[in-house]
Amino acid sequence: MDLAKNEDTSLKEQAEKVEKFLFSQETWETLGTIAIRVLVIVVLAAIVVRVGKLVIRRVFKVKMKVPLRQSERREQTLMKLLENTLAYVVYFSAIMAVLAEFKIDVRGLLAGAGVLGLAVGFGAQSLVKDVITGFFIIFENxxxxxxxxxxxxxxxxxxxxxxxxxxxxxxxxxxxxxxxxxxxxxxxYSKENSLAIVDVTIPFEVGVEKTEKLIENYLISLGKKNDDFINNPKLIGAQNFTETEAVVRIIAETKPMRHFDSARTIGIGLKKYLEQEGIEIPYPTLVTKSFSNV
Missing domain, CATH: 2.30.30.60 (SH3 type barrels.)
Structure with missing residues (x-):
């Protein structure tokens, strides 16, 4: 009997405490204040993110109008990366501020998150390295x-x-x-202009000097027709001799990665041009080491 009576008394006391808490003016004032502060924090965070993104987009929009602008894809990637970073930082700070309003120990959470992050970091070192390296590849272009x-x-x-x-x-x-x-x-290989190199074999019996003059005339006319050439292709002279022929070299500075096609254009066109002039030569040789940029 005494035990049941004590339980009833305890329940009544708890009910009275709950009733006093719910119908207390101080309670609702406190909750209202917290709600207003949370609302202000959320609104301010949203405004900061929105304004920050507008500023970032405005900066990149101005940059995109500059004549010497970089890759559009790179700029879009950087812009999205900065926008996401801004949003993460602002919203994380807002969440911490909201938790502090509810009297939650934020420092304890941060300490626990730090320990968890350290544990995850040890297990995902390669992933973190990939992400950091990828950021610098994009940022440094x-x-x-x-x-x-x-x-x-x-x-x-x-x-x-x-x-x-x-x-x-x-x-x-x-x-x-x-x-x-x-x-x-x-x-x-795409950062700087490329160099096309073509070696032409000229038999002695067709006349080396005569053939070189014809080659120079052809190169002058070719440079005016092809937009891939930065300058007119040049005949730089003999590179090698045998008992029956001389090997002369042609070089041409081209747009990045256009040296393969340009070298083929020079070789095929030169072969046809000399045949029209009555001179037979072997097909010009494309020098593979022309892959190096100039």
Whole structure:
């Protein structure tokens, strides 16, 4: 009997406390104040994010109007990256401020999150390295989508640059997917102008000097017709001699990665031009080391 009576008394006391809490003016004033502060924090966070994104877009919009602008894809990637970073930082700060309004120990949460983050970091070091390296590849414009690059054993055109991986497609169609953290050395063939090199074999019996003059005339006319050439192709003279022939070299500075097509244009066109002039020569040789940029 005494135990039941004590339980009834305890329940009545708890009910009275709940009733006093719910119908207390101080309680509703406190909750109202907290609600207003939370609302202000959320609104301010949204405004800061919105204004910050507008500023970032305005900066990149002005930059895109500059004549010497970089890759549009790179600029769009950087813009999105900065916008997302801004949103994460502002909203995280807003969440911490809201939790503080509810008297939650934010420092304890941050300490726990730090320990958890450290544990995750040890388990995902390669992922973090990939993301950081990818950010600097994009930020420093080491290479862009459409560039012809050589990264370790992968060589081809860059199809996609992400924060974690880079995709390179070779001429034969294979796509290499490289984690950004493994990229240590990059050869970018699209940054500067390229150099096309063509070797022409001239038999002595057709007349070396006469053929060289015809070659020079052809190169002058060719440079005016082809937009890939930066300057007129040049005949730089003999590179080698045998008992029956001389090998002369033609070089041409071209737009990035246009040296292959330009070298073929020079070789095929020169062969036809000399045949029309009555001079037979072997097909000109494209020098593969012309892959180097100038």
């Amino acid at each position: 080491q290479f862009s989508v459409g560039d012809y690059v050589k990264i370790d054993t992968a060589e081809g055109i860059v199809e996609e640059i992400g924060l974690r991986t880079t995709k390179i497609k070779s001429f034969t169609g294979e796509v290499s997917i490289l984690p950004n953290g493994t990229i240590s050395r990059v050869v970018n």
